[in-house]
Amino acid sequence: MTDAPPWGSAWPDLSGRVLAEGHVLPVRVYFEDTDFSGASYHASYLRWCERGRSDFLRLLGVHHNKLADGSLTGEPSVFAVRRLKAEFLRAARIDDELEVHTAYGSFTKATITLTQHIVRGSERVFELEVQCVLLSMTGRVLRLPPALVDMLTRG
Numbered sequence: 624m625t626d627a628p629p630w631g632s633a634w635p636d637l638s639g640r641v642l643a644e645g646h647v648l649p650v651r652v653y654f655e656d657t658d659f660s661g662a663s664y665h666a667s668y669l670r671w672c673e674r675g676r677s678d679f680l681r682l683l684g685v686h687h688n689k690l691a692d693g694s695l696t697g698e699p700s701v702f703a704v705r706r707l708k709a710e711f712l713r714a715a716r717i718d719d720e721l722e723v724h725t726a727y728g729s730f731t732k733a734t735i736t737l738t739q740h741i742v743r744g745s746e747r748v749f750e751l752e753v754q755c756v757l758l759s760m761t762g763r764v765l766r767l768p769p770a771l772v773d774m775l776t777r778g
């Protein structure tokens with residue numbers, strides 16, 4: 624589905640919700656997310672956090688296709704992960720209902736650092752600090768345009 628129906632989004636929470644403290648994305652653990660022991664495979668946590676970051680940006684108006692066509696930054700660009708700091712605290716298991724929480728950390732001229740954590744109810748199972756850099760399509764580091772920073776910080 625590319626267009627929302629006239630009465631609003633068919634799936635209003637598909638991208639989670641932006642709250643005062645950041646963004647929350649619900650996630651369910653499926654069989655494909657687990658390893659032979661029944662616990663979530665370590666890369667699953669990173670995928671869930673990527674979805675949280677992407678949906679957070681999308682809800683703030685920073686769409687990947689608008690970055691790619693240059694309409695947000697003046698030239699085709701993309702965010703790329705520069706650094707990750709991950710803490711695996713508890714195992715998530717099949718059918719668990721999780722929430723991915725995403726919030727701002729800090730900004731530099733070319734990077735944004737986000738803090739993320741995944742919870743199961745009130746129990747924190749994973750923490751991540753991720754620094755993303757804005758790159759041109761040729762791989763050159765770009766400054767974050769003021770208009771883009773405004774979009775990111777008004778959420």
